[in-house]
Amino acid sequence: MNSAKRGIPMLLDKGVAAAKPIVVLGDVKRVYLPLSYGDQRRCRPVVKDFDTVMAGSVLAEPIDLDDVPLISSVTGVVAGMSEMFHPLYGQLTCSAIDAMLFESPTDPVTPTMPEDVDADTIMKCCKQAGIVDELDGVQLHLKLADWAATGTTPCLIADATEPEPFQSSAYAVLRAHSKPVQFGLRLAALAAGIPATRIALQTSYSRGRKLAERFDPNDIHSIRRRRYPLFDKEPAEYRGQCGFIGVQACLALYRAVTDGTPQTSTVITVTGDAIDEPRNLLVPFGTPIEAALQACGVDKTVGLLLLGDALSGVEITDRSLPILPGMTCLLAFSDPIKKRMRSCIGCGQCAAVCHKGLLPYEIARRYENLQYERLSALEPQECDACAACSAVCPAHRPLVQTVQQAAHSMGTIFVDWGDE
Amino acid sequence: MEPIITPSLRVGRSVISYSFDVLLIIACLTVYSYVIYGLRPVLLTLITIGTAMLCEAIACLLSRRRLTFGDGTALVTGGLIAMMMSPITPVWAAMAAAAFAIWVAKMPFGGSGRNIFNPAAAGVAFATFCFPRSVLTYPNPDQGLRLLWDTTAVIPQESVASVLKSGGASFETPMNMLFGNTPGAIGATTILVLLAGLIYLACRRTVSLHAFIPYVLTCAVIALVFPRTGGNLLNGVFLELTSGLLLFGGIFMLNDPTTTPHHASGRVIFGILTGIAVMLMRHFGRFEDGVCFAILLMNPLSSVIDRAAWQVSHFVEKRWLHRV
Numbered sequence A: 001m002n003s004a005k006r007g008i009p010m011l012l013d014k015g016v017a018a019a020k021p022i023v024v025l026g027d028v029k030r031v032y033l034p035l036s037y038g039d040q041r042r043c044r045p046v047v048k049d050f051d052t053v054m055a056g057s058v059l060a061e062p063i064d065l066d067d068v069p070l071i072s073s074v075t076g077v078v079a080g081m082s083e084m085f086h087p088l089y090g091q092l093t094c095s096a097i098d099a100m101l102f103e104s105p106t107d108p109v110t111p112t113m114p115e116d117v118d119a120d121t122i123m124k125c126c127k128q129a130g131i132v133d134e135l136d137g138v139q140l141h142l143k144l145a146d147w148a149a150t151g152t153t154p155c156l157i158a159d160a161t162e163p164e165p166f167q168s169s170a171y172a173v174l175r176a177h178s179k180p181v182q183f184g185l186r187l188a189a190l191a192a193g194i195p196a197t198r199i200a201l202q203t204s205y206s207r208g209r210k211l212a213e214r215f216d217p218n219d220i221h222s223i224r225r226r227r228y229p230l231f232d233k234e235p236a237e238y239r240g241q242c243g244f245i246g247v248q249a250c251l252a253l254y255r256a257v258t259d260g261t262p263q264t265s266t267v268i269t270v271t272g273d274a275i276d277e278p279r280n281l282l283v284p285f286g287t288p289i290e291a292a293l294q295a296c297g298v299d300k301t302v303g304l305l306l307l308g309d310a311l312s313g314v315e316i317t318d319r320s321l322p323i324l325p326g327m328t329c330l331l332a333f334s335d336p337i338k339k340r341m342r343s344c345i346g347c348g349q350c351a352a353v354c355h356k357g358l359l360p361y362e363i364a365r366r367y368e369n370l371q372y373e374r375l376s377a378l379e380p381q382e383c384d385a386c387a388a389c390s391a392v393c394p395a396h397r398p399l400v401q402t403v404q405q406a407a408h409s410m411g412t413i414f415v416d417w418g419d420e
Numbered sequence B: 001m002e003p004i005i006t007p008s009l010r011v012g013r014s015v016i017s018y019s020f021d022v023l024l025i026i027a028c029l030t031v032y033s034y035v036i037y038g039l040r041p042v043l044l045t046l047i048t049i050g051t052a053m054l055c056e057a058i059a060c061l062l063s064r065r066r067l068t069f070g071d072g073t074a075l076v077t078g079g080l081i082a083m084m085m086s087p088i089t090p091v092w093a094a095m096a097a098a099a100f101a102i103w104v105a106k107m108p109f110g111g112s113g114r115n116i117f118n119p120a121a122a123g124v125a126f127a128t129f130c131f132p133r134s135v136l137t138y139p140n141p142d143q144g145l146r147l148l149w150d151t152t153a154v155i156p157q158e159s160v161a162s163v164l165k166s167g168g169a170s171f172e173t174p175m176n177m178l179f180g181n182t183p184g185a186i187g188a189t190t191i192l193v194l195l196a197g198l199i200y201l202a203c204r205r206t207v208s209l210h211a212f213i214p215y216v217l218t219c220a221v222i223a224l225v226f227p228r229t230g231g232n233l234l235n236g237v238f239l240e241l242t243s244g245l246l247l248f249g250g251i252f253m254l255n256d257p258t259t260t261p262h263h264a265s266g267r268v269i270f271g272i273l274t275g276i277a278v279m280l281m282r283h284f285g286r287f288e289d290g291v292c293f294a295i296l297l298m299n300p301l302s303s304v305i306d307r308a309a310w311q312v313s314h315f316v317e318k319r320w321l322h323r324v
Helices: A015-019 A119-128 A140-150 A169-176 A178-192 A206-212 A247-259 A289-295 A349-353 A360-368 A388-392 A399-408 B015-037 B039-062 B073-083 B091-109 B119-130 B160-165 B174-178 B191-203 B209-225 B233-242 B246-253 B264-284 B291-323
Strands: A030-037 A041-045 A058-062 A075-086 A090-101 A155-159 A196-202 A220-223 A243-246 A265-271 A279-284 A304-307 A314-316 A329-333
Touching (some): A015 A169, A015 A265, A015 A279, A030 A075, A058 A090, A119 A140, A119 A178, A119 A247, A140 A243, A155 A178, A155 A247, A169 A178, A169 A247, A169 A265, A169 A279, A178 A196, A178 A247, A196 A206, A265 A289, A279 A289, A289 A329, A349 A360, A349 A388, A360 A399, A360 B291, A388 A399, B015 B039, B015 B073, B015 B191, B039 B091, B119 B291, B160 B233, B160 B264, B209 B233, B209 B246, B209 B264, B233 B246, B246 B291
Parallel strands (some): A155 A196, A155 A243, A196 A220
Antiparallel strands (some): A030 A090, A041 A058, A265 A279, A304 A314, A304 A329
16 A cells, blocks of 8 residues: 555645734733643642733742643733633633733844753753643643653654645744744754754745745755645654654744743634634734634634634634634634535545545444444554545545544443543 | 544535436436437436435435435436336336335435445346346347337347357347447446446546456456357457446446445455356356346445455555554
């Protein structure tokens, strides 16, 4: 089987947002910063209601000492607590802050690689700055410590590939802050004891090629594949062994090491046909989605709001949800693009495009027939949720969702009630 | 708490487009049969399609489901049944075949996408078994059919498949076989149109050739090794392949997405097994052609073949990927 032919044609529509520079969202009224992320991370607040907090000051100390503290993204007044349910992170307890001032972080005119820093210093800065990797929502210092402990990772890759149709935030950050990102990547590699670094970039389109020209060819891993998903993100000599880090995390690490600035903001792509001015927006953490939509001129009738990109995004209805680390794309469509789901006709398209060589139609059939004990033979846990199968399904079935659920119900004969 | 992923961007085709492609070829075959036989095959096709849709509607109403016309599979089933009928098949026989296909082979299993047996093959097998004289009696294409309903005046002709079955020698020229100028079913004799349709469907990726090519090759090899007719061996193979429903079944029923394996290597095995079954039926079966019976025989095995083929190829792929 030739896996290079698998996947679906890449439908890049980055257009307007990628062409424009990053815009800072300055006039945010209120931000919501979560004290806990589901069961991942819990913090104890160190400020009281009506306290004035400065941007970058600690709002809450972590209960587990390995975790990062919660840092205020704006200067303002603490306005109390609020509970909300987030589709990605579960139940959140948020500290609301009435914002008075948000200043976007700045870089020196001629960025230089910091001298005389050792791995411990970088790790300490990384933890204090509360950096979270936007690729997977994991705290960066934990990832670095993990790589340092195993010591077998030969190459660290800053992932700016963005193979999905609309997202261009990593590209925008890399274009605006080329040198700091590169230095941040080297600092991360230094902290994790990884010898080589690369910036993975799609050069199958002209904008990517122009950006790649700014770097030394040895620092770039250029990807020319035009099919989604990309699975050659690693250089051939290090296949299957590389570590990945987000572009924005690299930038935040550079700022943390050079002048101790904590990570308080993220760049998010706001686009879709319901948006008047699609752009990459720099927002403080905790900004409500509504504020980001308004800043880009949202149409009144949004039929479908997606958090994440078109293929792997999550549909949301609550526009008051805060933008948190790990969110890099927000799509608003006027047309819900929902079609009637039919039963599987067995065309086998899902199996033909699956780059893991799975049988999504059969996994879905066994899962729907409650044959959980027969699922493990089909290895649904290998699915990486690229959603190519759902995209090609002529019967419009939510295959990736079913396969993901099947992966979690394997080996059990109990029905998954979905409460925990 | 796992994120729920909502795919909102569709790059593929819809179910209807698959049915539409097949219906387009059926329409071409019907037009060609109009040229040869006149209006009767066209009316028979329309009535059979109508019956299939009506039966599906009744089944949906009885089981209180939403009408499932939308995916066009009932039209395809009706159309395929009509194409496998003789031009002088009584209307009631074609309607009975369509009703059997929908009410016995399709809807009790849960409708389109869940049926185990190919509905069209089941319908035709039912009609062949119950009314062999109505289904397997063919008119002479040279004379044309001027009669619409009363077909008693038509002088029946022996089809090539029937001649081969009785061990006689057929004197049909290859040109006659290719252009459908031989007695046979409405849509199955015009080999050139069928091959053009196959190319169209393969280019549109509606059918894959993974099952078709091994199937035809298997039939050809068996025909070569165990010839049923004397004289030129190659001519015998050509007649075997172009007579009866062999090619028609290989193009439309062997590529039915629901009742055949989906994995490429599974399809190859399925094609070979079906080819063997078809030739066994032709040699030892009761009827002149056993394509529908052979496909029905293989349908229940498709899921087993599919899983086994996937297990093997997935294992090999993983080992190979590991090595790289």
